[in-house]
Amino acid sequence: MITPRALLEKSAPLLACIGLLCVWQVASLTLQTESFPTALEAIRAIPSILGDKESLVNIGASIRRMAIGLSLAVLFAIPLGLMMGRIKGVASFFNPLLMIIYPVPKAALMPIIMLWLGVGDVSKTLVIFLGVSLPIIYHSFQGGKAVEEKMLWSGAAMGLSAPQRMWRIVLPSALPEILTGCRTGLVLALITMVTSEMIARQSGAGNILFNALDMAQYDTVFAMIMVIGAMGILFDAAFEKLRGRLVRWSKPQHDMPLSFS
């Protein structure tokens, strides 16, 4: 049974999207500028992008780089963050380094990286890796630091060695915090992906966008923005689903039996 209220709650995101498109449409019709196509024009340009084989190859290449950069970052940042969280020496060594690196826009390093590694996949993947690593390190660090010492003692009494405790107690108990970092990382991966392709124009979703901009195909530009935005929503939703499964234990499923002491 779906109540009208539940229906409204369910359809709220869709209504928000439609509302945004309406505002866009009206604004565009009012302003009448060539560089600001109407929402309908932009939507109409989407099939031509998604129907074009070359565009799809480009978008596929973007996603591949993003996936590789993100995966490498996860493999590197989680162990580092957790070790920083558990071992004081590691934290005091890396913390100042990360403090320096944190505010630097990773895309700003792109020209130098291109100089060293060329304009190909390696440079772009590296920039994505750099952009994504920091939030994951930070959250893994916080998560690792917050692990209850008594929990580790309990594990030690059962005979778990220090590396086993890291892998089997610190990692799972920090997982909710780690995954919060990964979610931020995922969105950042998308952002750095597009930025890197803006700077090193060769292939990718960003390349389609900026090429269209150069050729004054504004409907394609806006269509591409929508495609990238949709990708972001899709990835985030998929990740949230995965996260929900992995840390199901951190949210109560059963009602607490109050009568029981």
Added chain:
Amino acid sequence: MSVVSLRSDAQAGSEPLPALKPASAMIEIDHVSQRFQTSGRQSHLALSDINLTIDDGAFVSILGPSGCGKSTLLYIVGGFVQPSDGAAKVKGKVITGPGPDRGPVFQEFALFPWKNVLGNVMYGLRQQGVKKAEAEARGRKLLEMVGLKGYENFYPKELSGGMKQRVAIARTLAYNPAVLLMDEPFGALDAHTRTRLQNDLLTIWERDRKTVLFVTHSVEEAVFLSDKVVVMTRSPGSIKVVVDIDLPRPRKRAELLLDPRYQKYVVDIEKLIDDTGEDEIHA
């Protein structure tokens, strides 16, 4: 350390006990002191020259004001903290680290939140290489024993404090440690739950008589449960007196509360604690 026996005929002549093991030393604490570095290059003496022998199968409580180092003493026996001076031994071997012969139960429960109730109880067994099916069977049996049948698939987040502590006790009993180290295990529970868990712990303990080292600041709890009560002084913690509790077992709460001997122990120990200038002990 002075040993005062409020009843000199302690142990001997009391009611015949089921499966009473011959008294041999399970834990020996030998001239243990503990110093902590505090900020500003100062050091704080938490424990001062502790000597204590705990017999195999004995239920021994450590009673003392907050900050007297009683938990630290338990952590030293657990091997979680290394003493600055002296040594603690279990079965004659110097303790250098934690081990499955000494199972801790903490006030904070310290359950693994990502494992369900059964998974928590099976954890130590699996770690010791027990086959899954066997570990599961033993886990279920233990959960039944602590009154949590039907909660196997619950996650710790979904349990009340009392239930969590039941799981923690089952989890520790599962790998069958020779010694149970209980660090104010019922300190975070409400009075009613606390009473129920004390009763259940006593029933379980009277069945298999493990050596128990039990830290608490409730005098009643200590007298109700223990064979011996170790009263500690305020910081730096040292042993003020060891009181033998000569009350028959199995103990029934309802009978004990009316028993003048029980009442005398409680009053006498409270007086001992008052002498140390203690104002934080709550009955």
